[in-house]
Amino acid sequence: MTYQDKILQCADCGYDFEFTSNEQAFYASKGLTNHPKRCKSCRNARKDSSRYGVRSENNSRKMYDVVCSDCGADAQVPFQPSGNRPVLCKNCYSNSYSRRSA
Structure with missing residues (x-):
């Protein structure tokens, strides 16, 4: 054509x-x-x-302060924890994820 x-x-x-x-x-x-x-x-x-997906400073995602369930470190996550599931810091989450996929 x-x-x-x-x-x-x-x-x-x-x-x-x-x-x-x-x-x-x-x-x-x-x-x-x-x-x-x-x-x-x-x-x-x-x-x-x-x-x-690109966020400006005044359109940034709300972060929530948490204590990591594995190591006890202070961390921030982009979701409001419900309280009935463990919340991990970035390092512990990465380690947990790599163990699951290996």
């Missing part, structure tokens, strides 16, 4: 961008049927946003 370059409008910034014939062929080879909605710079900005 032959493709021709298309001009599309970005859903975020409103500027026109080119959807090249090579990009269209790539989309088709991956089974993608929809055209891109965003220009390359807006796609990259969206990927870098907090929605995709």
Whole structure:
């Protein structure tokens, strides 16, 4: 199938961008049927946003202070412990995980 370059409008910034014939062929080879909605710079900005796992300082995950069940060291974890399961510090968790997978 032959493709021709298309001009599309970005859903975020409103500027026109080119959807090249090579990009269209790539989309088709991956089974993608929809055209891109965003220009390359807006796609990259969206990927870098907090929605995709990058957190800014004011959007950081709440950390909870705990005492490690194995070694007794003070630690912080990114979840609120329920109290009915042991909580491990990073080192003890890594050691425990490596023993289980070996």
